[in-house]
Amino acid sequence: MSTSSRATAGLLLVLVPTIEFGGVALLSYIRRRTPGYLDNPVRQNLFRAMHAHAGVLVILALLGLLYVDAADLGDGAKSLVRACLVVPPIAMPLGFGLSVASPRATEPNAFIALVYVGAAVLTVGAVTLGIGLLR
Numbered sequence: 001m002s003t004s005s006r007a008t009a010g011l012l013l014v015l016v017p018t019i020e021f022g023g024v025a026l027l028s029y030i031r032r033r034t035p036g037y038l039d040n041p042v043r044q045n046l047f048r049a050m051h052a053h054a055g056v057l058v059i060l061a062l063l064g065l066l067y068v069d070a071a072d073l074g075d076g077a078k079s080l081v082r083a084c085l086v087v088p089p090i091a092m093p094l095g096f097g098l099s100v101a102s103p104r105a106t107e108p109n110a111f112i113a114l115v116y117v118g119a120a121v122l123t124v125g126a127v128t129l130g131i132g133l134l135r
Contacts, residue, residue: 001065001066001069002068002069002078004078004079004082005065005066005068005069005082008061008065008082008085008086009062009065011086012058012061012062012065012086012089013062015058015089015090016058018054019051019054019055019058022050022051022054022093022097023051026047026048026051029047035103036102036103036104037103040100040103040104040105040106042100042105042106042107042108043100043103043105046096046097046099046100046108047096047097047100049096050093050094050096050097051093053089053092053093053096054089054092054093057088057089057092057093057118057122058089060085060089061085061086061088061089064081064085064125064126064129065082065085067129067133068081068082068085068129070133071129071132071133071135072132072133072135073128073129073132077128077132078132080124080125080128081125081128081129081132083121083125084121084122084124084125084126084128085122085125087117087118087121087122088118088119088121088122088125090118091114091115091117091118091121092114092115092118092119092122094111094114095111095112095113095114095115095116095117095118096112096115098111098114099111099112099114099115
């Protein structure tokens, strides 16, 4: 594994405690019967999506990093793929969470756009890596 891929993986692993913290926060909302969470289905669903996407996307990114150096891509494309693997696990959960940060939110606010940005970035990275591996 290249130094760049190893550093990117290290960054992702350092972010794992934030996912754990999110899970603990969700559990505490349930255990404490926090107003604005249990009585707000939109917020419940988007907070669950936030936590689930963070975990799954970090695993996907770590797995993808194992293949970046084996792909038939130039250095610039490899750097692009690495960046495209790091952005979604940060942007998408932020979009879900910040879009209903207010306990009184009944619909997502403009921060939900981060979910779409993260999805687009993930698509670019996954397709680029896939093409590099198929060459």
